[in-house]
Amino acid sequence: MIWLTWRQLRIQAAAVYALVAAAAVTLAITGPRLADLAKLDGSIFDRLTQADRNFFFTGVIAVAVAPAVIGIFWGAPMVARELEAGTHRLVWNQSVTRTRWLATKLGVTALAAAVAVGALTLAVSWWSKPIDGALSDTNGSLPARMTPVTFAMRGITPISYAVFALVLGVAIGLVVRRPVPAMAITLVVFIFVQIAVPLWVRPHLVPTAEQTVTFNRERLDGISINDNGPSSPMRITVNTGGPGNWVLSNQTVDATGRPTALPAWMSDCLPPPPGPGEADRAVVTQAGVDPIEACFTRLNAEGYRQRVVYQPAKHFWPLQWAETGMFLAFSGLLAWFCFWWTRRRLM
């Protein structure tokens, strides 16, 4: 059975493993230079070239795409192709029960998927380590590893995504019974899950941290003014005081602790924004003088505070484990569904 699984998977497997190997070689060649840069004094982000930044994002994309590729090209056709061609009638009448048939196919393929994506993630994480490790708040325009863009492309979660995508593809293929529609549906569902989880699930997997701070220059992250003019609502955001945290909400609260808008006098209090073209963007005031500080003093005196809810950078591994566990649990449920469907419904 293992032989047959391998024989039927080998072309897709060879393609994916060749891509992983090519990526690993490329990263191995370019990686050491980055590590050397990190040893120099000062921020590494001042020395990164555009090529380095492109590489960084290519790595992010590669790890993001790999599980989807496995779900589409390994998972969806696995059973759907047999059902479409009718070969399930051949293979299910050998002296192997279809439960064992499915168990072997799922097991071997899931292992191959985990190894491929695990290796790719390891290579990309190794390459990005000097940048990830620097833990700048924004990584000098490169996202920190806690932020949704890169969190899912580091550590161990990509492995669980790959297993999940695979089993998802198999399950959809079983129900749809035709490979091409199954591939399309798998892609759509997988993309939905990958958007829904960071938006609505991941923030709550591990208890969040919360700070309520007074307004001051040091913690100011930005003041954004709506482009409807100075009279429209204005927002202030503050930083969390440490780099690499994932900020979930950044709200102004009044003296009773309830979320509120900034008082109306704020827009008159603040000096006009620096450039006319910048009117609708967050303006970080660097060279400001007293007016802003004076506004802040008045805000603080009236009881206004800024509350920021975030996942601190030290939650990286707990969050990784929690999310990996969640996806593996999903995969387990889907696998159970596949067995049930194969035994009961394909009759």
Add this chain to the structure above:
Amino acid sequence: MTAVVRAEGLGKRYRRRWALQDCTLEIPAGHVTGLVGPNGAGKTTLLSLAVGLLAPTAGTIEVCGGRPGADAAQLAKVGFVAQDTPTYPGLTIAEHLRLGARLNPRWDKTVAQSRIERLNLDPGQRAGKLSGGQRAQLALTLGLAKRPELLILDEPVSSLDPLARREFLQSLMEAVAEHELSVLLSSHVVSDLERVCDHLVVLVNSVVRVEGDVEALLSTHHRLTGPTYDTSRLPADQQLVSASHTDRQSTLVIRTDAPILDPAWTVSQLSLEDIVLAYMERPALPVVPKQALEVLR
């Protein structure tokens, strides 16, 4: 006489439609049994139930003493060549044999290899490149080398040209003689079955219409031709299968063990095909429900 297939009140429903209903039959071991019937009669459904690809909605079926597809041991006892003889187009003949060897504990390597040699097939050729006849032979090889007690074939020759048909049935017969296995094969073409079967089951509209040894069927069915005749006057030991009347003449097909004494009849022998057609074209009067009769009129 032991039975390789024993069905009781067997039925299979797809949503609202019954593909097979209230089927009761016993197929004896050691025979080559033909399952014949028009398209849509439920042949594939019955065979799929027998190999465990389908689960019955009603009734029971027992094959080689066990529930079809229950476990690996049961699967090993029954070989199956599915309709259109599916094979993996991307796998070579040698890889198909390897598949068989890996997945079947009783796999007979010599049988498989000698058959491929005798058929002059190149083991390195992909199954997708084979002709329909060669593919059917490959599927048969897989079924035989598994060394089952019962080999079930679903319309194995329906898509083959006459020559390939003959060759396929020929090699099936050789294998049966060699390995002493029971065979159950379906077809909607009686002439295919006539050459190879010694037992016959006729399935019409999911109902078993007649079942028996081919020789017995041939010796007990007669065609009677004579002046127009009221069929209700037939003797009790003569079972009417079909009747057609013109103004001056009646032609009946009857089944009886006793000699036919009425001198008004000209009695002639029927071929197996005639017998099967007689059962297929005229649903027997007592078996058909009333509504169906009204529709027919």
